[in-house]
Amino acid sequence: MSEQTGFQQVEILEKFPETLKPDTRPGYSGYIVEPQQLVEVARALRDEFGYDYLSSVTGVDYLPENKMEVVYHFFRTTGGPAFVLKTQVNRDEAIVPSLTPLYPGAEFQEREAWDLLGIRFENHPDLRRILTWEGFHGHPLRKDWKEPFFEEEAKPYKSRWPEGHVYRVEDKNPFHDNVQYPPGFDPEQWSPETDELLYAGLKRVDKSDDLLTEQVVVNLGPQHPSTHGVFRMVAVLDGETIVDLKPIMGYLHRNHEKIGERNTFLQNMPFTDRLDYVCSMSNNFGYALAVEKLMGIQPPERAEYIRVLMAELTRFLNHIFSIGFLLNDLGAFFTPMLYALEERELILDVFEAVSGSRMMCNYFRFGGVARDIPDEVMEKIRKLVFDRLPRKLDEMDYFITNNEIVRGRCEGVGVLTAERAIALSASGPVLRASGVGYDVRRADPYSIYDRFEFDIPVRYNGDIYDRYLLRLDEMRQSLRILQQVLRDIPEGPIMNGKPQYQVRVPAGESYGRVEGPKGELGFYVVSNGKPNPWRYHVRAPTFINLTSLAEMCRGQKIADVVTILGSIDIVLGEVDR
Amino acid sequence: MITGSGILKGLWTTFRHFIKTYLEDIRSGKKRYFTAEGIEMRRSPDVEGIFTIQYPEEKLPVPEEFRYIPFLVYDEGENGEKEIRCTSCGICAKVCPPQCIWIVRTTDPQTGKPIPQPKEFYIDVDICMNCGFCAEFCPFDAIKMDHDYEIASYDRIKEHIFDLERLSKPASYYAQIRPANFAREEAARAEKEAQKAAARKANP
Numbered sequence: 001m002s003e004q005t006g007f008q009q010v011e012i013l014e015k016f017p018e019t020l021k022p023d024t025r026p027g028y029s030g031y032i033v034e035p036q037q038l039v040e041v042a043r044a045l046r047d048e049f050g051y052d053y054l055s056s057v058t059g060v061d062y063l064p065e066n067k068m069e070v071v072y073h074f075f076r077t078t079g080g081p082a083f084v085l086k087t088q089v090n091r092d093e094a095i096v097p098s099l100t101p102l103y104p105g106a107e108f109q110e111r112e113a114w115d116l117l118g119i120r121f122e123n124h125p126d127l128r129r130i131l132t133w134e135g136f137h138g139h140p141l142r143k144d145w146k147e148p149f150f151e152e153e154a155k156p157y158k159s160r161w162p163e164g165h166v167y168r169v170e171d172k173n174p175f176h177d178n179v180q181y182p183p184g185f186d187p188e189q190w191s192p193e194t195d196e197l198l199y200a201g202l203k204r205v206d207k208s209d210d211l212l213t214e215q216v217v218v219n220l221g222p223q224h225p226s227t228h229g230v231f232r233m234v235a236v237l238d239g240e241t242i243v244d245l246k247p248i249m250g251y252l253h254r255n256h257e258k259i260g261e262r263n264t265f266l267q268n269m270p271f272t273d274r275l276d277y278v279c280s281m282s283n284n285f286g287y288a289l290a291v292e293k294l295m296g297i298q299p300p301e302r303a304e305y306i307r308v309l310m311a312e313l314t315r316f317l318n319h320i321f322s323i324g325f326l327l328n329d330l331g332a333f334f335t336p337m338l339y340a341l342e343e344r345e346l347i348l349d350v351f352e353a354v355s356g357s358r359m360m361c362n363y364f365r366f367g368g369v370a371r372d373i374p375d376e377v378m379e380k381i382r383k384l385v386f387d388r389l390p391r392k393l394d395e396m397d398y399f400i401t402n403n404e405i406v407r408g409r410c411e412g413v414g415v416l417t418a419e420r421a422i423a424l425s426a427s428g429p430v431l432r433a434s435g436v437g438y439d440v441r442r443a444d445p446y447s448i449y450d451r452f453e454f455d456i457p458v459r460y461n462g463d464i465y466d467r468y469l470l471r472l473d474e475m476r477q478s479l480r481i482l483q484q485v486l487r488d489i490p491e492g493p494i495m496n497g498k499p500q501y502q503v504r505v506p507a508g509e510s511y512g513r514v515e516g517p518k519g520e521l522g523f524y525v526v527s528n529g530k531p532n533p534w535r536y537h538v539r540a541p542t543f544i545n546l547t548s549l550a551e552m553c554r555g556q557k558i559a560d561v562v563t564i565l566g567s568i569d570i571v572l573g574e575v576d577r
Numbered sequence: 578m579i580t581g582s583g584i585l586k587g588l589w590t591t592f593r594h595f596i597k598t599y600l601e602d603i604r605s606g607k608k609r610y611f612t613a614e615g616i617e618m619r620r621s622p623d624v625e626g627i628f629t630i631q632y633p634e635e636k637l638p639v640p641e642e643f644r645y646i647p648f649l650v651y652d653e654g655e656n657g658e659k660e661i662r663c664t665s666c667g668i669c670a671k672v673c674p675p676q677c678i679w680i681v682r683t684t685d686p687q688t689g690k691p692i693p694q695p696k697e698f699y700i701d702v703d704i705c706m707n708c709g710f711c712a713e714f715c716p717f718d719a720i721k722m723d724h725d726y727e728i729a730s731y732d733r734i735k736e737h738i739f740d741l742e743r744l745s746k747p748a749s750y751y752a753q754i755r756p757a758n759f760a761r762e763e764a765a766r767a768e769k770e771a772q773k774a775a776a777r778k779a780n781p
Contacts, residue, residue, distance in 0.1 A: 157676050161667035164679030166699040166738055267674035270708035335591055346622060356644035356722065362708045371642065383622040399590040402583035501672040501714040
């Protein structure tokens with residue numbers, strides 16, 4: 001496949017010999033294009049060369065060179081490696097043409113880049129802050145922005161050792177509260193004008209008949225039990241029908257990426273657990289891959305098998321959990337959920353015995369995993385994988401699949417077509433339930449996934465019911481992989497070399513991506529040879545899957561919104577980062 | 578298919594789940610609840626029926642690798658004095674992701690040279706994220722992760738910064754909560770000592 005892609009890349013270069021300049025910085029790859037030509041190149045990539053999937057859009061602040069760089073990762077849904085495109089602008093007037101008209105999936109990612117890095121995207125339909133609040137001061141991922149309680153540019157902090165006289169950081173703040181207000185700002189006097197702007201940005205329908213009706217704006221959330229966390233949707237209703245809808249997030253925002261840039265490479269590992277806290281093992285996997293790519297190391301054989309074992313167990317527990325939650329959203333209050341939680345509990349016991357923690361596993365290390373699996377735990381995994389989980393999965397299938405209420409509520413609701421799913425950069429079960437068989441494990445194999453025999457399930461209706469069925473299919477495939485892993489797992493070391501707390505990462509960039517249970521989870525890491533990353537970006541699958549929420553909801557009833565959101569399977573820890 | 582059969586199937590599944598708990602209760606008699614054996618039974622992969630653990634009357638035994646707030650290991654001397662293993666080298670403070678460890682190194686008042694012992698040692702447990710890096714990278718096996726997860730208190734400000742006194746726990750406690758790890762580390766240490774002794778014998 002890579003040969004073919006190489007051929008394709010030559011063709012692209014022939015078409016734009018002047019515009020595309022190879023990125024020659026050591027450790028970097030891809031091509032640099034002037035902002036004026038960006039749209040032209042992207043259009044050609046999409047329409048002529050088949051790079052129909054814009055996976056990741058992010059910015060990097062190169063403060064010493066006074067440059068702001070926007071990095072695009074294009075993929076083809078037929079598989080193969082990335083086409084990396086970059087454009088550089090002056091930091092002080094960072095204006096880049098928006099790719100949202102071409103790739104609607106860039107919408108939220110460009111808003112995020114505007115919010116956190118202050119890159120203005122021209123022609124973006126709705127360029128507002130997305131993760132921080134409306135009155136936020138500055139753009140936090142810029143290198144010259146300092147957070148409240150700022151101590152030093154990079155950890156470890158000098159105040160901790162050898163003269164580590166303890167103090168509580170809150171005691172230093174005159175407000176005794178973790179808030180920094182811009183000058184002249186009084187929180188008591190402030191009311192969100194931007195909400196009015198937001199409401200004005202929503203679409204309405206023209207009513208030409210004589211009936212006097214009014215369209216209402218309804219806020220679902222942020223405090224609403226169905227939103228799986230703190231998440232808000234603003235919907236315009238015509239009667240009961242959704243005319244337009246916008247998701248509003250960021251209530252759980254903690255600037256994960258800024259924290260990541262202060263941390264050393266290894267210190268980031270436990271922080272990745274807290275992204276999608278249901279599947280911390282998958283998050284570890286993606287981050288470990290990205291940094292290992294930079295370091296140029298490979299984990300030993302047994303560690304590779306353990307990694308796949310953990311990742312697939314995670315996929316199983318996430319899917320069964322999300323099916324349970326979906327039923328909750330449908331009104332089957334907690335009975336299916338608890339059946340799902342029972343199985344999850346047993347898998348979490350395994351994680352706890354292996355990694356020391358049920359959810360915040362922090363199990364992967366660069367070049368291996370933290371510790372070996374004890375024999376008795378291996379025995380337990382065998383029992384689960386060969387006996388209990390397949391049985392319980394069939395029971396779940398029998399329990400739910402043909403239930404008339406489930407079918408009535410889910411079939412034909414929240415439809416996303418294949419073309420729109422690709423255009424909106426949906427990934428994971430949402431994409432595959434719409435008829436696109438795109439799975440990173442097969443399209444761009446990582447780790448040792450090329451050794452196992454498994455299918456990529458695809459469903460074609462793109463509705464909630466198909467997303468549910470697809471998750472069942474994927475769990476079956478995960479069990480298939482797990483059975484092969486348990487059959488083949490070799491003995492041997494689990495770590496490449498001696499465990500080190502200060503890893504040496506050469507300068508360069510890398511994009512490590514895994515097929516997480518919720519979709520394509522990517523980590524874009526830039527190193528400048530120092531102990532901590534220069535840039536650390538997470539391509540969060542559920543954040544980007546939410547781009548298609550409005551599309552799925554339009555024309556549906558208000559009562560179905562909750563279920564549609566449940567079928568995307570979001571985790572706010574990852575959406576808000 | 579008859580309409581409603583799907584719902585009936587679902588109800589049959591819930592009914593089976595409901596009945597199974599009682600059947601299990603009858604089958605295993607009184608030992609299913611409030612006994613160690615019963616808890617083990619209810620967390621095995623063969624368990625059927627409801628397997629809720631009635632915390633706090635019952636507690637799930639934690640696996641050896643379970644990690645919670647770190648503690649400092651001390652060896653007990655002949656007269657019961659505490660010989661703390663920590664040398665205040667600062668690796669735990671450097672590797673700590675949320676930077677919750679604070680160490681003051683002891684210095685010799687006469688020469689001003691550092692003495693390998695912590696004068697003060699603090700862990701802000703409100704900030705600690707229980708990642709276990711400090712225990713993983715400590716070269717002296719001096720800081721280890723605890724199993725005691727019931728540390729709720731009434732005063733967040735005063736009681737949530739653990740000092741040297743509160744953090745210190747004997748090596749016997751460590752051996753009790755992590756027997757396999759303890760045995761492995763002791764063996765490694767004994768081997769190192771033997772090597773050192775052999776080297777000393779070879780070139781005195």
